[in-house]
Amino acid sequence: xxxxxxxxxxxxxxxxxxxxxxxxxxxxxxxxxxxxxxxxxxxxxxxxxxxxxxxxxxxxxxxxxxxxxxxxxxxxxxxxxxxxxxxxxxxxxxxxxxxxxxxxxxxxxxxxxxxxxxxxxxxxxxxxxxxxxxxxxxxxxxxxxxxxxxxxxxxxxxxxxxxxxxxxxxxxxxxxxxxxxxxxxxxxxxxxxxxxxxxxxxxxxxxxxxxxxxxxxxxxxxxxxxxxxxxxx
Amino acid sequence: xxxxxxxxxxxxxxxxxxxxxxxxxxxxxxxxxxxxxxxxxxxxxxxxxxxxxxxxxxxxxxxxxxxxxxxxxxxxxxxxxxxxxxxxxxxxxxxxxxxxxxxxxxxxxxxxxxxxxxxxxxxxxxxxxxxxxxxxxxxxxxxxxxxxxxxxxxxxxxxxxxxxxxxxxxxxxxxxxxxxxxxxxxxxxxxxxxxxxxxxxxxxxxxxxxxxxxxxxxxxxxxxxxxxxxxxxxxxxxxxxxxxxxxxxxxxxxxxxxxxxxxxxxxxxxxxxxxxxxxxxxxxxxxxxxxxxxxxxxxxxxxxxxxxxxxxxxxxxxxxxxxxxxxxxxxxxxxxxxxxxxxxxxxxxxxxxxxxxxxxxxxxxxxx
Numbered sequence: 001x002x003x004x005x006x007x008x009x010x011x012x013x014x015x016x017x018x019x020x021x022x023x024x025x026x027x028x029x030x031x032x033x034x035x036x037x038x039x040x041x042x043x044x045x046x047x048x049x050x051x052x053x054x055x056x057x058x059x060x061x062x063x064x065x066x067x068x069x070x071x072x073x074x075x076x077x078x079x080x081x082x083x084x085x086x087x088x089x090x091x092x093x094x095x096x097x098x099x100x101x102x103x104x105x106x107x108x109x110x111x112x113x114x115x116x117x118x119x120x121x122x123x124x125x126x127x128x129x130x131x132x133x134x135x136x137x138x139x140x141x142x143x144x145x146x147x148x149x150x151x152x153x154x155x156x157x158x159x160x161x162x163x164x165x166x167x168x169x170x171x172x173x174x175x176x177x178x179x180x181x182x183x184x185x186x187x188x189x190x191x192x193x194x195x196x197x198x199x200x201x202x203x204x205x206x207x208x209x210x211x212x213x214x215x216x217x218x219x220x221x222x223x224x225x226x227x228x229x230x231x232x233x
Numbered sequence: 234x235x236x237x238x239x240x241x242x243x244x245x246x247x248x249x250x251x252x253x254x255x256x257x258x259x260x261x262x263x264x265x266x267x268x269x270x271x272x273x274x275x276x277x278x279x280x281x282x283x284x285x286x287x288x289x290x291x292x293x294x295x296x297x298x299x300x301x302x303x304x305x306x307x308x309x310x311x312x313x314x315x316x317x318x319x320x321x322x323x324x325x326x327x328x329x330x331x332x333x334x335x336x337x338x339x340x341x342x343x344x345x346x347x348x349x350x351x352x353x354x355x356x357x358x359x360x361x362x363x364x365x366x367x368x369x370x371x372x373x374x375x376x377x378x379x380x381x382x383x384x385x386x387x388x389x390x391x392x393x394x395x396x397x398x399x400x401x402x403x404x405x406x407x408x409x410x411x412x413x414x415x416x417x418x419x420x421x422x423x424x425x426x427x428x429x430x431x432x433x434x435x436x437x438x439x440x441x442x443x444x445x446x447x448x449x450x451x452x453x454x455x456x457x458x459x460x461x462x463x464x465x466x467x468x469x470x471x472x473x474x475x476x477x478x479x480x481x482x483x484x485x486x487x488x489x490x491x492x493x494x495x496x497x498x499x500x501x502x503x504x505x506x507x508x509x510x511x512x513x514x515x516x517x518x519x520x521x522x523x524x525x526x527x528x529x530x531x532x533x534x535x536x537x538x539x540x541x542x543x544x545x546x547x548x549x550x551x552x553x554x555x556x557x558x559x560x561x562x563x564x565x566x567x568x569x570x571x572x573x574x575x576x577x578x579x580x581x582x583x584x585x586x587x588x589x590x591x592x593x594x595x596x597x598x599x600x601x
Contacts, residue, residue, distance in 0.1 A: 078455035098554050107554035110451065117455045124556045138539070139547040143453065146553075160527045175529075179539040187543060194548030 002129050002149050003203075006029060007039035009206050009233035013058050014135065014204075015039065016151065016233070017047075020125040023102030026050040026066070027133050027151070029073070030058040032205070033065035034203055044069045049101040051075075053111070053135055054118035055082040073098070076108065078117020095119070103127075111137035114181045122123070130199075135207050138180055141189055146199050150192070150233075154205040154222070155182035156212035185218055192226050200226070206233045246277055246291050254305050261523035264420040269309040277326070280345055283324045289343055297342045306345045307527040312360050313353050313505075321353035322518075335456055354512040358527065362410070362514040369417075371411040371526035373504065376401030383419050393419050402500065406507040410515065422510040428476050430492065430506045432469055435479075437538045438488040439465050477503070 007015040017024065017040055019064035024046050029036060031144040040047060052060050052075040060075075060083065065074055067089035075083075077092045093099055095117075098107045113136045119135035122144060130146050134151040156178055164170035178184070183191075188205075203226060205218055216231050223230045245274075246498040254273060280301065281291075289296060304324075308315070313322040325344050359368050374380050377400035383393040393407060397429045440450075444464045453461060463516040468488075479485050480494055487508050493500050506538035513532065529536050 008519045024512070076455065078458070081455065096552065100557075103556070105554055107552065109552055115327050117458070122552065122554050124554045126556050126558075128556075130554075133323055139543045141548075142550050142552045144553065145549050145551065158526055162529070165525075179536060186546070190543075191548055 001127065002125070002131055003059070004149065004151065004202070004204060004231075005039065006204075008208065011058050014063060014207060015062075016018040016133075018123075018131065020103055020127060020129060023048045023104055025104060025123075026071070028052060028135075029057045029062045029066045030056075030060055031062065033062040033109045036066065037060055044071065047071050049074060051106065051121050052079060052135070053120065054113060054115045055079045056115065057135070059136070060110065072101075074101075076110075076117035076119050079115070079119070080127065082116040093119075094199040109142055112139055112141070112180075113137050113175070134183075136182065138178075138182055138184070138189055141193075141198050145193065145196060146210050147197070147203070149202050150200065151183075151204040151206055152188060153183040153207040154188045154213070154218050155207050156187055157214060157217070159206065160214055161212045172209060180222060182207075182209075183214075185221065189221065191227055192222065197226055197228065200228050203228050203230045204210060204233050243278065243281055245420045246281070250277065250302065250305055253302055254309055257302075257306055258309060258523075262522065263310055263519065263523060265309060265519055268312055270342055272314050273305050273309050275314055276322070277303055279315040279322075280324050283326060283345065287326050287343075288327070293343065296344050297344045300344045304345060307347065307531050310521075310524040310527045311349075311353075311357055311531065313349065313356060317352065317356070318348045319352045323348050323350060347531065354509055354532065355531075358408075358410070358515055359478065359515070361517040361519050361524075361528075363520065364413045364519040365515070366411045366413045366415070369411060371508070372397075372407035372409070373403045374407060375399065376404045379576070380405070382421070392417070393421070401508070403504050406511060406512045406552070408508075408515075414510045415516075420511045420515060420541045422507040424507060425476065426502060426510060427503050427506045428479075429475060430510070431477065431479065431489075432472055433486045433535075434490070434493065435472055435485060436465070436469060438490070439468065440542065442488070 003019045003021070005017040007032035009016070009114070013195075014028040014035055015031045016027040018027060018032060019025070021215070024040070026036070026040075026047055029050050031181065035042060044201045047069075048071075050066050050071050052063065052073055054075075060079075061075065063073055063085065064087075067087050068088070072089050072091050074091045074093050079091055080092050081092075084132060093106075093108050095108060095110050098105055100106070103126040105124045107124075108119040109122060111118045111120045111134055114137075118136060119139065120132070120140065123131045123133065129148045130144070131146055131151065132147050132148040133151045135141055135151075137153065161170060161175060161178065165175060167174050203222060205222065208215060208218065219230050219232055249272075251273065255265050258269075276510070282567070283297075283515050284291065307313075308322065315322050315324070325348070326343055326348050328343060355368050355371070358365060362368075371566075372395050374395055375398065377398045379396040381394045384391045395407070402424070407421045410418045410420060411471045412418060442465065443450055443453060443457075443461055446460050446464070447457040450458075452463070468485070472485060475482060480489065482501065486494065492502050509532070517525075519528060530540070
């Protein structure tokens, strides 16, 4: 049983609290520290670790505060170098080399985003649950087995984006960047089709774009495709 | 293949594809007019000729029919006529590896590839250009032609002048575009500007290049990635410095497609790029996001290469992790109160909420 709580999602800031009842983790710390504290009912000492995918501010805004609170923050060497922060709480982890935090065993894997060394994380716990966390990537190279929970970015839809470009609401140069940095609804659907979803309990769609997404449409299309419970972060 | 079986086969093909295409277009709010229908018919006929020449039948299990449907939808929505002269659109076959859904098995399929000719872009400009009434005969200005650029006297435009000699290579392309208010705009593209297209082409073809620094780009470490990026940047800087002469440089040959390099196709490629550089920058009004998307997919190299990369690499390798009751690789620490190692102490800067974590300006993602 995994409890997922969204403290922030989107380009304004991302932070998620996950717990398997034994070990609590933060996924990203891209919102104000005060909001993280509120989100965990000020029980920062209950948080065993924080996983950071990459160096963009909306994913690690409160990194220093989180480390100052005595929480280890895990990220790639590339992300750590890009942030240029040295701290004994900053833990560099390697691509596809699993590590353990409490009752979670975590496998970092490379994703595709326009930054130094972005990671996604596959988390397995003692109870046999398996959670995939992947954000800010325009596709995922990998397929996964026995997933019970998926937290995946679904940033924009090509049709909404094209509509916005046509209407002048979104600059056309944005399209080039989005194509090679963020997960589109169309590619997320291909990802779901390619994976075995037989054990899947929940899908969380993350990091929806403020202007180039459609929450209701995304939820409906992914539910129709997978037949699973879909939540929008 | 006899005449009667050919027409019967083609009729069957038309009958199977037409309803699908019409349904998709109607579902996206596009009414299929008579000209769109004619475009689909001529496209099916042209594709049939290509398949025939390769000895492939429409019922061939190796033929990717989804891809054909998509092509016919593009042809219909963009109103590209395969029977027009000069050609607006062409078709060719290529072999693609396709992964069987949910398995690691790879099967090879035949795909039809659509390409828009220069005149196809002109047709799109005429049909969908914003406030465009028509596009007059384009000027292919050669190096030995007499040519003067357009100029302005206040608000009054002095048109360009051109005296063709037919000698020399094409150095610029001029598009006289007649607007709906009967004014004429002259859009010009220079040969030397094609270097930007060549740099983009080489950059795309270098996507998987590691220069021997790593086994492949996915296995490259952070430091290796930095070295590879530096090398790529050096190559592209060299290409920019050399200009179109880079087409003859052995050093860059492996990242340049034959269509760019070969003497028999080079000139037409450069002209096509010059023409595209004009037609793409004139605003279009497709009036429908679906048509717009088809246009992007057909002409946008960045879009096409991103799609190709995703098709080639996405959802490919299986990785897994299971919980182990061990402390191997365990990072588990007891949470503790603030405690710094003196030499690693973080400066306690009070950051404003809008400030990025890093001090470099590139650290924040633009909001969208």
